[in-house]
Amino acid sequence: MSIPPSSSSSSSSSSASKTMKPASTRPKLPLPLPLVATIVCVFAFVALLYTESLSFLSSNSIFRIKSCSRKDSITKTSERSSKDKADDFLIDDRFDFDPEECSVGNGKWVYNRSIKPLYTDRSCPYLDLQVSCVKNGRPNSNHTHWEWQPEDCTLPRFDPEIALKKLRGKRVLFVGDSLQRGQWQSFVCMVESIIPDDKKSMKRGRIISVFTAKEYNTTIEFYWAPFLVESNSDVHIIGDPKKRILKVDSVARHAKHWIGVDIIVFNTYVWWMSGLKIKSLWGSFANGEDGYEELDAPVAYRIGLKTWANWVDSTVNPNRTRVFFTTMSPTHQRSIDWGNKEGIKCFNETRPVAKKGHWGTGSDRRMMKAVSDIVERMKVPVAVINITQISEYRVDAHSSVYTETGGKLLTDEQKADPLHHADCIHWCLPGVPDTWNQIFFALL
Numbered sequence: 001m002s003i004p005p006s007s008s009s010s011s012s013s014s015s016a017s018k019t020m021k022p023a024s025t026r027p028k029l030p031l032p033l034p035l036v037a038t039i040v041c042v043f044a045f046v047a048l049l050y051t052e053s054l055s056f057l058s059s060n061s062i063f064r065i066k067s068c069s070r071k072d073s074i075t076k077t078s079e080r081s082s083k084d085k086a087d088d089f090l091i092d093d094r095f096d097f098d099p100e101e102c103s104v105g106n107g108k109w110v111y112n113r114s115i116k117p118l119y120t121d122r123s124c125p126y127l128d129l130q131v132s133c134v135k136n137g138r139p140n141s142n143h144t145h146w147e148w149q150p151e152d153c154t155l156p157r158f159d160p161e162i163a164l165k166k167l168r169g170k171r172v173l174f175v176g177d178s179l180q181r182g183q184w185q186s187f188v189c190m191v192e193s194i195i196p197d198d199k200k201s202m203k204r205g206r207i208i209s210v211f212t213a214k215e216y217n218t219t220i221e222f223y224w225a226p227f228l229v230e231s232n233s234d235v236h237i238i239g240d241p242k243k244r245i246l247k248v249d250s251v252a253r254h255a256k257h258w259i260g261v262d263i264i265v266f267n268t269y270v271w272w273m274s275g276l277k278i279k280s281l282w283g284s285f286a287n288g289e290d291g292y293e294e295l296d297a298p299v300a301y302r303i304g305l306k307t308w309a310n311w312v313d314s315t316v317n318p319n320r321t322r323v324f325f326t327t328m329s330p331t332h333q334r335s336i337d338w339g340n341k342e343g344i345k346c347f348n349e350t351r352p353v354a355k356k357g358h359w360g361t362g363s364d365r366r367m368m369k370a371v372s373d374i375v376e377r378m379k380v381p382v383a384v385i386n387i388t389q390i391s392e393y394r395v396d397a398h399s400s401v402y403t404e405t406g407g408k409l410l411t412d413e414q415k416a417d418p419l420h421h422a423d424c425i426h427w428c429l430p431g432v433p434d435t436w437n438q439i440f441f442a443l444l
């Protein structure tokens, strides 16, 4: 697939200045405000919560980015014709979803009060505190009543029974970061509702978690590998991104756990976006970890992804295993991206962005290009679950202040300070990742 013409938009990594502070010290960040006439300078604080809700898994870190973009921050988008509106009243002639024929990212979110998610954050016992927004005090569940409607086709509803039948006797594995963990939890929650208590089990671990649907002989698993490739921050997370070193040419230590899986879904993106250069190591250096090279994130990302692709091509038997890749999940740290000058990140947003083709600075087109370039040239077919455009609209659906830090719900004081504490990276569940799985289900 090609890159839309609006790719002239700036990306967050073109930022002029950045600093980073480990969260534990919680310093007051200095806020220099040199607002030169035409320079739009926005401070985006990234608070990444790599937290497991279960206390025995507590590994937590937050990092923050202060970024200042010189570019006009309103993304230029190709406005399409106003034909869409008129079409609402015409007969639905959309064909059934077929990935070859239908571009799933081309469509709109439609509000429908009578849509009920297959689970809630109270009914599903497997959700992390991080994503249980309504239970954590989000005042409404409006974000669960929007349905994604592609323009040219209909996306089938997620049917847990059909999904489980398709997965009978199979091992399904989601591999990646906390966003991928969200997609895994969404998938598990959508199917677990139809399985009686004694016919299912869940085992959570620091790296590997396994949900078992006994009668179907199916396991739906999650493997934690936020960069896919190896790093010094995989098991014991290093809070300060400056201290993280990636082995961009090594994946074997993780990948030995991925062998023999029937369906495998990968992602990696947000951990590369600390705003810093990536300390990258390859080959074997006589001076060990000091032999790293600092590469721009898109360069390091391309090398890392290529390492992953080489592993897939050399190891995966496409007759036995199906490979999927979930594209980058957008972050919504700059409300000016969607034209809300008064906003504080995604805090208090109540509706999806209506502007067709909206694309903010939280989604780096160079990273997307790396994914499509590499996947296209692979020997083993990889089905792309392209979630980026559809999720870009959903500024209303992040955890925001209805989340946790260090295993504890945000306090009232923290909630009152969304600039520092709103999580505009992760998504409420039920919510947007359910639609990612609807796409995954349609591709299965």
Ligand SMILES: *[C@@H]1O[C@H](CO)[C@@H](O)[C@H](O)[C@H]1NC(C)=O
Residues within 6 Å of the ligand: 112, 113, 114, 115, 116
């Ligand atoms: C809203 O959702 C309900 C339940 O899924 C469905 O029956 C109905 O057709 C939908 N309404 C519209 C306008 O799409």
Ligand SMILES: *[C@@H]1O[C@H](CO)[C@@H](O)[C@H](O)[C@H]1NC(C)=O
Residues within 6 Å of the ligand: 111, 140, 142, 350, 351
């Ligand atoms: C969200 O929910 C509130 C309260 O239920 C309601 O007043 C509001 O209209 C809803 N917003 C949308 C976009 O439907």
Ligand SMILES: *[C@@H]1O[C@H](CO)[C@@H](O)[C@H](O)[C@H]1NC(C)=O
Residues within 6 Å of the ligand: 169, 215, 216, 217
């Ligand atoms: C589950 O898998 C095992 C081993 O592959 C097999 O022996 C068993 O018959 C399967 N059970 C069902 C219910 O499919």
Ligand SMILES: *[C@@H]1O[C@H](CO)[C@@H](O)[C@H](O)[C@H]1NC(C)=O
Residues within 6 Å of the ligand: 317, 318, 319
């Ligand atoms: C996959 O199946 C095809 C057709 O049955 C066969 O020709 C091919 O060798 C198989 N590939 C592998 C890697 O087993």
Ligand SMILES: *[C@@H]1O[C@H](CO)[C@@H](O)[C@H](O)[C@H]1NC(C)=O
Residues within 6 Å of the ligand: 348
């Ligand atoms: C956020 O929304 C709440 C409820 O709608 C409102 O009371 C509050 O003033 C809003 N806060 C800001 C900073 O806009």
Ligand SMILES: *[C@@H]1O[C@H](CO)[C@@H](O)[C@H](O)[C@H]1NC(C)=O
Residues within 6 Å of the ligand: 001, 002, 003, 004, 105, 327, 368, 371, 372, 384, 386, 388, 389
């Ligand atoms: C995902 O879709 C976007 C458009 O929505 C496109 O630009 C991008 O190339 C697609 N990514 C991949 C990996 O196919």
